[in-house]
Amino acid sequence: MQTVHDHDSLKNALTAMRADGASLALVPTMGALHAGHMALVEAAKQQADRVAVSIFVNPTQFGPNEDLDAYPRQLAEDSALLKEAGVDLLWAPTAEAMYPDGFETVIRVPDISLGLCGGSRPGHFDGVATVVCKLLNQIGPDIALFGEKDYQQLAIIRRMVRDLDMTPQIVGVSTVRDDDGLALSSRNAYLTPDERQRATTLPNAIREAIAAIEAGCEIAVALQLLIRRLSEADFDPIDYAEIRNADTLAPIMGEKIENGPIAARLLVAARLGKTRLIDNWPLMVP
Ligand SMILES: Nc1ncnc2c1ncn2[C@@H]1O[C@H](COP(=O)(O)OP(=O)(O)OP(=O)(O)O)[C@@H](O)[C@H]1O
Ligand SMILES: CC(C)(CO)[C@@H](O)C(=O)[O-]
Numbered sequence: 001m002q003t004v005h006d007h008d009s010l011k012n013a014l015t016a017m018r019a020d021g022a023s024l025a026l027v028p029t030m031g032a033l034h035a036g037h038m039a040l041v042e043a044a045k046q047q048a049d050r051v052a053v054s055i056f057v058n059p060t061q062f063g064p065n066e067d068l069d070a071y072p073r074q075l076a077e078d079s080a081l082l083k084e085a086g087v088d089l090l091w092a093p094t095a096e097a098m099y100p101d102g103f104e105t106v107i108r109v110p111d112i113s114l115g116l117c118g119g120s121r122p123g124h125f126d127g128v129a130t131v132v133c134k135l136l137n138q139i140g141p142d143i144a145l146f147g148e149k150d151y152q153q154l155a156i157i158r159r160m161v162r163d164l165d166m167t168p169q170i171v172g173v174s175t176v177r178d179d180d181g182l183a184l185s186s187r188n189a190y191l192t193p194d195e196r197q198r199a200t201t202l203p204n205a206i207r208e209a210i211a212a213i214e215a216g217c218e219i220a221v222a223l224q225l226l227i228r229r230l231s232e233a234d235f236d237p238i239d240y241a242e243i244r245n246a247d248t249l250a251p252i253m254g255e256k257i258e259n260g261p262i263a264a265r266l267l268v269a270a271r272l273g274k275t276r277l278i279d280n281w282p283l284m285v286p
């Protein structure tokens with residue numbers, strides 16, 4: 001595996017990797033790799049001849065009071081994992097390489113960024129869309145893979161790529177979970193042992209709400225029960241618990257469904273201690 005930190009080395013590495021006409025997949029990450037990231041790498045290997053992974057803790061997607069400084073950074077361990085997994089290229093740009101002096105362009109995908117994580121993390125998705133656009137331009141992959149755990153992010157990237165006529169195919173990968181159902185996330189490392197146990201309330205409450213809705217319970221009632229269960233497990237604040245159209249992310253809330261059942265997603269974000277957890281699950285709204 002070749003590891004590069006600057007644009008000239010990246011260009012040379014890509015030219016060599018592409019010389020035989022090989023197809024290329026990109027897996028963008030912020031590092032602190034876990035089995036969720038490695039599932040993206042495995043899916044990438046199935047779908048392309050060569051795999052590139054980027055690791056960049058992107059400052060522009062963190063709000064002023066968020067965890068940019070605390071975010072885990074472990075390039076040596078990450079690099080060993082990627083090498084072991086058969087990754088061909090690790091792109092780990094410096095902040096200066098990504099954002100040179102005078103950098104000012106912003107990519108905004110305004111409607112899909114409204115609400116959900118975009119509501120509780122103002123500006124977050126401008127930072128994500130801009131850096132993903134740059135990563136896709138820098139690497140020029142045939143496909144790029146993203147986790148469904150960050151469902152709104154995936155929808156925003158799909159829309160950006162479509163709107164800007166970008167060529168990579170965007171592939172979504174199912175959420176990888178621990179045995180007890182908690183979605184893997186680099187931020188789970190912030191949880192105390194006690195919080196880690198209580199964190200399972202999040203996927204459990206989501207699945208219960210979905211079972212209730214699919215059995216005919218009113219959406220508003222099921223969401224109230226979900227919020228109550230999270231509060232009882234000391235999640236505070238609960239940033240959102242919403243049901244959205246699975247494709248467009250348009251809200252679905254108590255209106256009469258004319259052409260039901262429709263494919264939807266129940267999405268939740270809530271804080272447990274100092275850790276903000278997100279999760280989402282598919283459902284059919286009858
Ligand atoms: N449990 C998971 N299953 C599948 N994909 C995942 C999972 N966790 C993260 N990913 C995906 O990996 C990519 C890189 O994510 P990132 O580096 O932010 O990791 P993370 O664990 O989501 O970290 P964070 O704690 O910041 O949310 C994203 O496309 C993300 O959706
Ligand atoms: C897509 C991404 C790598 C952009 O910084 C980040 O938001 C992430 O890790 O999900």
Ligand code: BAL
Pocket residue numbers: 061150153
């Ligand atoms: N996994 C999404 C990146 C973030 O929360 O900033």
